Amino acid sequence: MEGLISIAVGVMTACGVYLLLRARTFPVVLGLTLLSYAVNLFLFAMGRLTIGAPAIIDPERDIYTDPLPQALVLTAIVIGFGMTAFAVVLALRAKADLGNDHVDGKKR
Amino acid sequence: MTSLPFIVLIPFVGALVASWAGTQGRLWSAWAAGAVTLASLALLTAPAIGVLQGETYLWHMQWVPQLGLSLAFRLDGLALLFALMILGIGLLVILYARYYLADQDPMGRFFAYMLLFMGSMLGLVMSENLIQLLMFWELTSISSFLLISYWRHLGEARQGARMALAITGGGGLALLGGILLLGEITGSYELSVILSSADIIQASPLYVPALLLILLGVFTKSAQFPFHFWLPHAMAAPTPVSAYLHSATMVKAGVFLLARLFPAMSDSVWWTSIVAPIGLATMVIGAYTALFKHDLKGLLAYSTISHLGLITLLFGIGTPLAAVAAVFHIMNHATFKASLFMAAGIIDHEAGTRDMRRLAGLWKFMPYTGLLAMVAAAAMAGVPLLNGFLSKEMFFEKTFSIATINPGTWVLPAFATLAGAFAVAYSLRFIHDVFFNGEAADLPRTPHEPTRWMKVPVEVLVIICIAVGLFPGLTFGPLLAVAAGATLQGPLPYYSLKVWHGFTPALGMSAIALLGGTFIYAIRKPLFRLHERSVGRLDARTVFLWLEAGLMRAAAWLDHLLHRPSLQRMLAITIGAAVVVIAVGAWGIDLAPRVAMTPLDPVGLAAALCLIVGALGTVVLHRRRFTALVMLSVVGLIVALAFIKLSAPDLALTQLSVEIVTIVLLLLALFFLSGTTPAESSLWRRARDAALAIAAGTLTAGLTWAVLIRPYESISGWFLENSVPGGGGTNVVNVILVDFRGFDTLGEITVLAIAAIGIYMLLDGLRLDAPRTDSRGRPWSWDEYPLILSTFSRLLLPLALLVAVFILLRGHNLPGGGFIAGLIAAVALTMQYLANGIAWTRPRISGKLNPLIGMGLLVATSTGLASWYFGYPFLTSAHDHFHLPLIGDLELASAMLFDVGVLMVVVGITLVILIRLGELDALGRSRSRQGEE
Structure with missing residues (x-):
């Protein structure tokens, strides 16, 4: 499972970086979203992988996953949404003011 | 002594008051500035009396103790000497400036800057903590920049100010490094500690770098060769500023630091072999160049450089007696040079020019100013019965006595006499070219004596010159004793403040200088021609401007290289740099598992395959935007599933709902952005991006793996234990x-x-x-x-x-x-x-x-x-x-x-x-x- 998660993080990062380097705003936003998935999963994995032991206190259980990275990632997901939304709206504004959706605002 | 911080603080507050007063009426700001200076001076009186009786006052307050930074002031003899010069000459300059400034000059701004500078300078000389000293040091650089560029409309004022700031600011950076090293050596930034740990400092391997850096700060501030060229260009400042900053205060900050750190750092070969030659070179070059400047203030500027070189040389010699002579010359130079600057300002003010080729015969129009200028210039030349003679005599004697002990150093008295002769020559020129030398042909204005009050500051200073020259022991004697004592931090050597010492070698050197100077002046015309054809063509300013332009070009080139207005390029550089940094850092880490792996199950494998297909699909199909969005949503959903599998139900719920909102948002945006992305990237560009992406992906995958295979320690046990009892959930x-x-x-x-x-x-x-x-x-x-x-x-x-x-x-x-x-x-x-x-x-x-x-x-x-x-x-x-x-x-x-x-x-x-x-x-x-x- 560890290898699989590592590969998933790597693939999402690679795809995100490639899209981030595109010249139009929409693929860049897609890339940002992919990258934030990768980052969230990466941060989450810092608490190691535990199956079937959520951090909900139960007197009959004494194995729990690490709740701290989860709490961090939870807010990161929501903030990631805020960031994506900002980038999208910025792209729209750029398109409206500059007449094209190139990241540098120039027509080709 | 609780009044110490207020002495420094009052001018800073006063700067605001003067600025405000300037909006109420032109002259109000001058009155305010004068009152502020008097208030500081009044506060200084009580501790001054104590210091003259041998006390040293300290005032200390914790600021950032972790960094060794405290707010601490110190008033000993040396600080008192400088504080008196700053406030005393400051008061005279304020009076002078009130009459000097023209109607169209905004007075509030001028006096606010003056007081800002005054406060910075007071803070500098009264600092007990070296970091605090550096802050005030930088404040003097900044406020002097503001003062030099006071006439903003003049290009040369702006350029001169910029040059002064670049040189002294650069020196300030070096000084910061030196001070930090000094703190590293002694473990404290407090002067009391540093001054008493000379042995530790000079035995440390960091001594030489610290000394070099500190001297760089000193030499730039005090306009020592080869950093001297900023001072003549700072003459674009209004003359009161030159009289204040460039005679008595700002440029003396460098030699002040030499005096301050003298007991801690001077007892070494390094000190002598760096400070003394630089001082000697500056003294000779300054004195030589001063003669050939046609601008009155240019002459005075180079003369100041020469005298600063003399003081530096004395400190460089490093014996206690030389230090006493240096302190004495600091006092004398401040008095005669400030009065000469003011006289030059009066001449400029009344005759409309400072060019000695146009000025002549002013004695007829302004004999009284002429008389004052003559006395001050005579003091500068080192004529007996005036204060300049006394300290110069001490200097000559010192150089001669060194030469008798060590015959290899005969250059010292020789160059000292040569510089003395040139000083006589340029002083003669200052008087003869301006007040005599025939009739002036084309003066812009008909000159006349200035207002009574404009002459008062000059009078005061000239009277001091004469009084000290006649009765040195009664006038400067006590202050010199405590200032020199504080400089040495030890017993004073024997010295005698008498006008007549008998027929000594020093007297002979003075006589040679006077006669030689007169001779040099007599043959000045061929000398001028020679100078203009040879050395006069060299101009440090050209070099500075060339260096400055080169620096700007290099910056523009680097900026252009890294910061083209292209997001793609900058992102590629950023990501590339991150990849390189991480790759270098992670090179060769152990990738063999050290803990038991979580078992792999078919569902997980299938989900991971979906995720990879989704992610790759997003990239491959990214030009068809709607399809790409669908692919992206697959990835998001799989991530949510992964969270469920890996015991993170909260994350799964969040991810799921964010996913929906995000996709709706992107769909809405897609309506306006066109549905496809044009294929416009070149193959090379795509290959480069793919390489970067693969590198980044491999690295993050490797990092994730490297973390996951390592044993785990977490602080989460505390949260798990306290969640129910502490948080109720x-x-x-x-x-x-x-x-x-x-x-x-x-x-x-x-x-x-x-x-x-x-x-x-x-x-x-x-x-x-x-x-x-x-x-x-x-x-x-x-x-x-x-x-x-x-x-x-x-x-x-x-x-x-x-x-x-x-x-x-x-x-x-x-x-x-x-x-x-x-x-x-x-x-x-x-x-x-x-x-x-x-x-x-x-x-x-x-x-x-x-x-x-x-x-x-x-x-x-x-x-x-x-x-x-x-x-x-x-x-x-x-x-x-x-x-x-x-x-x-x-x-x-x-x-x-x-x-x-x-x-x-x-x-x-x-x-x-x-x-x-x-x-x-x-x-x-x-x-x-x-x-x-």
Whole structure:
């Protein structure tokens, strides 16, 4: 499972970086979203992988996953949404003011 | 002594007062500046009397003790000498400037800058802490920049100010390095410690670098060769500024530091072999060049450079007697040079020019000013019975006695006499060329004596020159004794402040200098021609400007290289740099597993395959934007599934609801952005990006793996143990969010709120024309909203909201909480827009959701504040059991209220973004439909 998660993080990062380097705003936003998935999963994995032991206190259980990275990632997901939304709206504004959706605002 | 900080503080406050007074009336600011200086002087009186009796006053306050930084002032003999010069000459300069400045010069600004400089300078000389000293040192650089560029409309004033700032500011940086090294060696930045640890300092391997850096600061500030050239260009400043900064104070800051650190650093070969030659070279070059300057102030500037070189040379010689002579010359030079600058200003003011080739015969028009100037110039030349003679005599004697002990150093008295002769020559020129030498032909104005009060400051200084020259022991004697004592931090050597020492070698040197100087002046005309054809062509300014331009070009080149206005390029550089840094750091780490692996199962494998296909599909199909979006949503869903599998139900719920909102948002945006991305990247560009992407991906995969295979230690045990007893909830993730780390969460929802404001502003007044057709050129069809969907969504809304409430309430104990509940509520409301359209939904759900964000923040914050009311730290939660009829036993924590705040913020933000964007879509659509019709 560890290898699989590592590969998933790597693939999402690679795809995100490639899209981030595109010249139009929409693929860049897609890339940002992919990258934030990768980052969230990466941060989450810092608490190691535990199956079937959520951090909900139960007197009959004494194995729990690490709740701290989860709490961090939870807010990161929501903030990631805020960031994506900002980038999208910025792209729209750029398109409206500059007449094209190139990241540098120039027509080709 | 509690008055010490106020002596420094008063001018700073006074600068504000003078600036304000200047708006009330022109002369008010001058009065204010004078009053402020007098107040500081009055405060200095009481401690001054103590210092003259041998006391050293310290005032100390902790500031940042961790950094060794304290606010500490020190008043000993050396500081007193400088403080008296700063305040005394400052007072005279203020009086002089009040008459010097023209009607169109803004006086408030001038006096505010003056007082700013005065305060900085006082702080510098009275600092006990070296870092604090450096701060004041930099403040003098900045305030002198402001003063030199006071006449902003003059190009040469701006350039001179910039040059002075660049040189002295650069030196200040070096000085900072030196001071830090000194603190490293002694373990303290306090002067009391440093001055008494000479042995430790000079034995340290860091001594030489520290010395070099400190000397760099000293030499730039005190205009020592080869950094001397900024001073003549600073003469573009108004003359009162030159009289103050460039004779008595600013340029003396460098030699002040030499004096201050003299006991700690001077007893070494390094000191002598660096400081003395630099001083000697500066003295000779300054004296030589001064003779050939046609500008009165240029002559005085080079003369100042020469005298500063003399003082530096004396400190460089390093014996106690030489240090006494140096301190004495600091005092004498300040008096005669300030008066000469003022005299030059009067001549400029009354005759309209400072060019000695045009000036002549002024004696007829202004004999009184002429007399004052003659006395001061004679003091500068070292004529007996004036103060300049006494310290120069001490200097000559010192150089001669060294030469008799060590025959190899005969150059010292020889060059000293040569510089003395040139000093006589340029002093003669200052007087003869201006006041005699025939008649002036083309003066811009008919000169006359200035106003009475403009001469008073000159008179005062000239009287001091004469009084000290006649009765040195009675006048400067006591102050010199304590100042020299503080410089040496030890017993004073024997010295005699007498006018007549008999026929000594020094007297002979003085006589040679006087005769030689007169001879040099007599043959000046051929000398001028020779100079102009040879050395006169060299101009350090050209070199400086060339270096400056080169630096600017290099910066522009680097900027152009790294910062083309291209996001792609900059991102590629940033990512490339990150890849390189991480790769170098992670090179060769151990990748063999050290812990047991989690078993792999077929479902997990299948899901991972889906994720990889989705991610790659997003990239491959990214030019078909809608398809790419669908692919992306697959990735998001798989991530949510992974969270479920890996014991993170809260994350799965959050990811799932964020996923929905994000996709809706991107769909809305896609309506305006065209449906396809044109293929425009070159093959090379795509290959480069792919290489970067693969490198980044491999690295992150490797890093993730490297972390996952290592044994694990966590601080989470504490959270798990304290979640129920401390936070009153069994869902540890939620308890961390709203309780243990509640302050973080408050910060995060604030960030969200700020993002929402940004989005709101970006959307405000945005006008986008919706495309008439889709990307394949087909016109949009305007379907009605599907009936079944709209009916069911209306029915489901209350249920969905109930789910949100349920998720919120159970959040403390089971997966859920404010973030998730907020997202669910937002999705439920967004659903109404999607299913029923803006026109139907708008009157039913208030569009004004912005207040919800603010209210949410307020609720969350006031929950935190409430705990203050009960005497607990911010955001401490309380919890208790309640028994409610029908519902049963309920455990409620005050953190629940905090969670409600989070919910409100999340709902508000999501809806503000989506609805605003949706309205834009509707607007665009109706406009495009109108266009069709």
